[in-house]
Amino acid sequence: MTGPVAIALDINGERVDAHVLPRLNLADFLREHLKLTGTHVGCEHGFCGACTVRVNGDIVRSCLILAVQLHGASVQTIEGLSDSGEIADLQAVFRDRNALQCGYCTPGMLMAAQDLLKQQPEPDRERIREHLSGNYCRCTGYQSIIDAVETTARMRAGHRP
Amino acid sequence: MTITSPNPEILSELDRPNSYIGKVVPRPNLERLMQGRGLYVSDMELPRMGHVVFLRSPYAHARIIAIDASEARRLPGVIAVVTGDDLAAVITPWVGVLSHLKGLKSAPQHALAIERACWQGEAVAAIVANSRAVAEDAAEIVSVEYQELEAVTDMRTALDPQSPVIHASLGDNLAFERNLDAGAVNAAFADSEEVVEADFIFGRHTGATLEPRAVLADWNEAERRLTIYQGTQAPHMVQNIAALHLRLQDSQVRVVCKDVGGSFGIKVHIYADEMATYALSKLLRRPIKFVADRVESFNTDIHARDHRCKGRIGVKHDGTIMAFEIDDLTGIGPYSMYPRTSAIEANQVANLVGGPYLTKNYRARARVVFQNKNVMCQYRAVGHPIACSVTEGLVDLAAARIGMDPVEIRRRNLIGDDAYPCASPSGLRFELLSHHAALNKLMTMMNYEGLRSEQAQLRTKNIHRGIGIASFIEVTNPSAAFYGVGGARISSPDGSFSAILTTRLTAVAHGLREARV
Known part of the structure; x- marks a missing residue:
C-alpha cells in the first residue's frame, strides 16, 4: 500500500487540502475526514444511492470514486445544497x-x-x-x-x- | 391540514383536548434529516474509539481448533484481536427462550463462538483497530484452523434420527412445537365433498435496512458506567440485557438511541456481535464501534419466513368451507434469537391461518427446528404473509376444485359484518371487522365483472392475465401484551418506579408519535 497523496479540491465552496490514502473512497473522505456525515453509506457497492453527491456538476456514487481522483474537482454535498438554499x-x-x-x-x-x-x-x-x-x-x-x-x-x- | 401556532404564548388548536386526533401535525425531525444534519450511529465518533470487524466462520458447522492472530496483532493500528474465550471473561452467555412459549428450548449462545461455529457467518474472532479499514486488513491475516463438522441444513431432515443433533444437551433439533385442534376437524373433513391439499414453500427473506446495524459502546472504567449508542427499536431492552450479561446494575447502563436508518423488526433483537461490542468496550476500556457492512447485513441480520407448510381444506359443493388443517415447519438456525425468541413466527402462522372465515374446525401443527444456517426470527408482519398465502391459496384451490368463482367462495365463508365480537378457532379475538363491506367496495372499485370479461377476451388472443383476491386480518399492536410478555423485559425490571420515553426515528415517524403522547 502506498502512502498518502496530497489533493486539493473545492467542497461546498470551500478549498480543502488533504493527504489521503489511495484506497480511500470519496464517501469515507467526506464522512470521516471532513465530518460531512449527511452523505450516507448504505451498500458501498454503488447500488443504493444513499451516498450520492455532485462532482463537477454531475451526480456520482461517492462510494465508487476515490478521493485521489478528485484533485482539482468541485464537490457538493447535501450540506452544501442545504446551506446555499438551492x-x-x-x-x-x-x-x-x-x-x-x-x-x-x-x-x-x-x-x-x-x-x-x-x-x-x-x-x-x-x-x-x-x-x-x-x-x-x-x-x-x-x-x-x-x-x-x-x-x-x-x-x-x-x-x- | 397542518397546524402550527405562530405564537407559542397563545394556545393553538392542538392545545385543546383530543385535538391531535385525525390531524396532520408537523414531524419535528424532518428538517434535520433533510439537511444532512441527522445523527445516526454510523455517523458517531468518540475519542479513543476503536472499530471492530468480526472474522466470521466460512463453514456452516465446524470445530475451531486454533486461532493464530500473532501477525494481525503486529499490524500498525491494530488494538486487539479477541476470541470467544477472552470475551467470556466479561460477558455471560444467554438462552433465547420466553416463558409463555411452553416447551421452547435453545442452547447457551456466546458473544463470540467458543470451540465451535454453528453457522456460516458466526463471529469467531473480533479484530479491533483504529480504523475499520485497518481492522479489515488485519482480519484477512488472522488464521483459523477449523475441523468441518456435518451440517444440518434441510429443515425437513433436521428431526431425522440420522441427522446430527446440533446441541447435544438438548437431545434433538426440535426447538418448539405447538399443536392446536379446534372444533371437530376429522368429522368436518369426513363430511366434506372435496378435500384439497397443497405444499407451500417460502424462501428466506431479510429486512435490508438502508443503514446497517450499528452500535457504539463506551465503557468508562473510572465511572464504571456503560453508554451504548445503538440503532435499536428497544432501548430499554438493550439496557436491561447489557446489564444482565455484563454483570452490571441497570443504572450503570445508559442506552442512547439517536436516528435509526430503518428497522423493520431487524433491530428489535440483540445480536451476538452487538453483545460482543458491549463486552469489547468493557474489556478494552475504550469506546468500540461496530457497523455491519452490506454483505455482513445480508449474512447476519435475522432472516425470516423460511417455512414449508402443508395445507389441507375441506369444502362442500355449495362452497361451504368445512375445515382447515396445516402442518408448518420452519428452520431457525442454530439458536433461538435473543430475547424475543425464534418461535414467534411459527406460533403466529398457527394463530392466523383460516382467520377471516367462519369455520370453527381448525387443526395446526407448527414445528420449529434448529439447523446450521444464519439465525431466523420475526420481522415486519410476523407470520402474516405465510398464514395469508396458505389460507388464500387453499381457498383458491378449493374454489377451482368445485368450479366456483374465487370471490363467491369468499363471500360465502367470510365472517359476517354483524358477527362481532367473535374469536377465531385459535383464540384471536376480533372486534368490528367488515370483510363483506370491504369486499363489496373492492369489487366496485376494481370493476370485477368487467375485468373478468376482459380477461376472457384477452385469453382468446393468448394473453393470460391473472386476477388475485385475498382476505386478510392484520393483528394490530397489542402494546404491553407483546412487549412485556413471557419475561421479555422492557423497563424497570428492578422494581424502581420511573417512566422514561426514549425512542427515536426508526422507520415509521416515531417522533410524531412522541409529539402526540
Missing part, C-alpha cells in the same frame, strides 16, 4: 408530502431529484421514477417522493402545486 423548495415539499421516514436515503434522494430538475424543467412521473431508480428507499414506498419531485417541478415552472 433545494429549499424541494425540501419544503418533501416535508409537506412526508416524503421521508427514517431519512437515511433522503440526502441522496434530494441530490438525485435536484439533478433531474436541473436537467429537465417538467419531467413526468415516469421520468422521475427512472431518474430516481438508483436510489433505494426502504420506508416510504416511493409514492410520496415522486409526488414531492413532481410538485416541486410544477412550482418551479410557475404552476400551482
Whole structure:
C-alpha cells in the first residue's frame, strides 16, 4: 500500500487540502475526514444511492470514486445544497408530502431529484421514477417522493402545486 | 391540514383536548434529516474509539481448533484481536427462550463462538483497530484452523434420527412445537365433498435496512458506567440485557438511541456481535464501534419466513368451507434469537391461518427446528404473509376444485359484518371487522365483472392475465401484551418506579408519535 497523496479540491465552496490514502473512497473522505456525515453509506457497492453527491456538476456514487481522483474537482454535498438554499423548495415539499421516514436515503434522494430538475424543467412521473431508480428507499414506498419531485417541478415552472 | 401556532404564548388548536386526533401535525425531525444534519450511529465518533470487524466462520458447522492472530496483532493500528474465550471473561452467555412459549428450548449462545461455529457467518474472532479499514486488513491475516463438522441444513431432515443433533444437551433439533385442534376437524373433513391439499414453500427473506446495524459502546472504567449508542427499536431492552450479561446494575447502563436508518423488526433483537461490542468496550476500556457492512447485513441480520407448510381444506359443493388443517415447519438456525425468541413466527402462522372465515374446525401443527444456517426470527408482519398465502391459496384451490368463482367462495365463508365480537378457532379475538363491506367496495372499485370479461377476451388472443383476491386480518399492536410478555423485559425490571420515553426515528415517524403522547 502506498502512502498518502496530497489533493486539493473545492467542497461546498470551500478549498480543502488533504493527504489521503489511495484506497480511500470519496464517501469515507467526506464522512470521516471532513465530518460531512449527511452523505450516507448504505451498500458501498454503488447500488443504493444513499451516498450520492455532485462532482463537477454531475451526480456520482461517492462510494465508487476515490478521493485521489478528485484533485482539482468541485464537490457538493447535501450540506452544501442545504446551506446555499438551492433545494429549499424541494425540501419544503418533501416535508409537506412526508416524503421521508427514517431519512437515511433522503440526502441522496434530494441530490438525485435536484439533478433531474436541473436537467429537465417538467419531467413526468415516469421520468422521475427512472431518474430516481438508483436510489433505494426502504420506508416510504416511493409514492410520496415522486409526488414531492413532481410538485416541486410544477412550482418551479410557475404552476400551482 | 397542518397546524402550527405562530405564537407559542397563545394556545393553538392542538392545545385543546383530543385535538391531535385525525390531524396532520408537523414531524419535528424532518428538517434535520433533510439537511444532512441527522445523527445516526454510523455517523458517531468518540475519542479513543476503536472499530471492530468480526472474522466470521466460512463453514456452516465446524470445530475451531486454533486461532493464530500473532501477525494481525503486529499490524500498525491494530488494538486487539479477541476470541470467544477472552470475551467470556466479561460477558455471560444467554438462552433465547420466553416463558409463555411452553416447551421452547435453545442452547447457551456466546458473544463470540467458543470451540465451535454453528453457522456460516458466526463471529469467531473480533479484530479491533483504529480504523475499520485497518481492522479489515488485519482480519484477512488472522488464521483459523477449523475441523468441518456435518451440517444440518434441510429443515425437513433436521428431526431425522440420522441427522446430527446440533446441541447435544438438548437431545434433538426440535426447538418448539405447538399443536392446536379446534372444533371437530376429522368429522368436518369426513363430511366434506372435496378435500384439497397443497405444499407451500417460502424462501428466506431479510429486512435490508438502508443503514446497517450499528452500535457504539463506551465503557468508562473510572465511572464504571456503560453508554451504548445503538440503532435499536428497544432501548430499554438493550439496557436491561447489557446489564444482565455484563454483570452490571441497570443504572450503570445508559442506552442512547439517536436516528435509526430503518428497522423493520431487524433491530428489535440483540445480536451476538452487538453483545460482543458491549463486552469489547468493557474489556478494552475504550469506546468500540461496530457497523455491519452490506454483505455482513445480508449474512447476519435475522432472516425470516423460511417455512414449508402443508395445507389441507375441506369444502362442500355449495362452497361451504368445512375445515382447515396445516402442518408448518420452519428452520431457525442454530439458536433461538435473543430475547424475543425464534418461535414467534411459527406460533403466529398457527394463530392466523383460516382467520377471516367462519369455520370453527381448525387443526395446526407448527414445528420449529434448529439447523446450521444464519439465525431466523420475526420481522415486519410476523407470520402474516405465510398464514395469508396458505389460507388464500387453499381457498383458491378449493374454489377451482368445485368450479366456483374465487370471490363467491369468499363471500360465502367470510365472517359476517354483524358477527362481532367473535374469536377465531385459535383464540384471536376480533372486534368490528367488515370483510363483506370491504369486499363489496373492492369489487366496485376494481370493476370485477368487467375485468373478468376482459380477461376472457384477452385469453382468446393468448394473453393470460391473472386476477388475485385475498382476505386478510392484520393483528394490530397489542402494546404491553407483546412487549412485556413471557419475561421479555422492557423497563424497570428492578422494581424502581420511573417512566422514561426514549425512542427515536426508526422507520415509521416515531417522533410524531412522541409529539402526540
